[in-house]
Amino acid sequence: MGEPAEPVPFEVYQEGVYLHGTKADLAVGDLLVPGRGSNFEEGRTMNYVYVTETLDAATWGAELAVGEGRGRIYVVEPTGELEDDPNVTDKKFPGNPTRSMRSREPVRVVGELTDWVGHPPELLQAMRDGLAELRRRGEAVIED
Numbered sequence: 553m554g555e556p557a558e559p560v561p562f563e564v565y566q567e568g569v570y571l572h573g574t575k576a577d578l579a580v581g582d583l584l585v586p587g588r589g590s591n592f593e594e595g596r597t598m599n600y601v602y603v604t605e606t607l608d609a610a611t612w613g614a615e616l617a618v619g620e621g622r623g624r625i626y627v628v629e630p631t632g633e634l635e636d637d638p639n640v641t642d643k644k645f646p647g648n649p650t651r652s653m654r655s656r657e658p659v660r661v662v663g664e665l666t667d668w669v670g671h672p673p674e675l676l677q678a679m680r681d682g683l684a685e686l687r688r689r690g691e692a693v694i695e696d
Contacts, residue, residue: 559608559671565649570603572628573613575621583658584628590618601659602637603628605651607668615670616679625665632657635644 565571572584590596604610607625614623637652670676 559606559611559669561608562606562650563608563678564605565607565610567605570605570609570628570630570634570653570659571610572601572603572626572661573610573615573617573623573666574604574619574626575614575619575623577621577624578626578661580661580663582630582661584661585658586656600654600655600656602652603630603634603659604653607665609650609652610667612679615676616670616683623670625668626661627663627665628659629662630655630659632656632671 578584584601586599586601587597590598601614604613610625611623614625618622632655634653634655637650637654671679
C-alpha cells in the first residue's frame with residue numbers, strides 16, 4: 553500500500569463507520585457527551601455531539617478544532633439516535649453529502665485513525681480565512 557491519500561469531499565470512509573475530528577486526546581472507551589465546550593467556538597457549550605461518515609469532514613474537524621495539540625480523528629459509535637446536522641444539511645450541502653450527523657446521546661470512542669492526511673496548507677488557510685470572515689460579519693452561527 554502507498555501513502556494515505558488526501559481526503560476526498562463527500563466520499564464515505566467506510567459504510568456504517570462514524571468519525572469525529574477534534575484536538576482532544578481521547579482513549580478507546582471514552583465517551584463524547586453533549587454539554588462540553590465547542591470544538592469551533594471558544595466559550596460555547598454544545599448541546600449535541602457531531603459525527604460524520606466522511607474522512608474529509610472529520611479531517612476538517614481535526615484541523616479546525618480550537619485548542620493546542622495535533623488534530624485527531626476517532627472512530628466512534630453512537631449510543632443513541634443520530635439526526636442530520638442542520639448546520640450543513642440543506643443549508644450548505646443539500647442532501648447531506650458530508651454525511652454529517654449529531655446526537656444528544658453520548659458517542660463512544662472505539663478507535664483512532666492515525667494515518668490520515670490533512671488538507672493542503674493553502675486550502676486549510678483559505679478555509680480559516682473564510683471562517684474568520686463569517687465571524688467578522690456575524691454569520692458564523694452554529695445551530696445547536
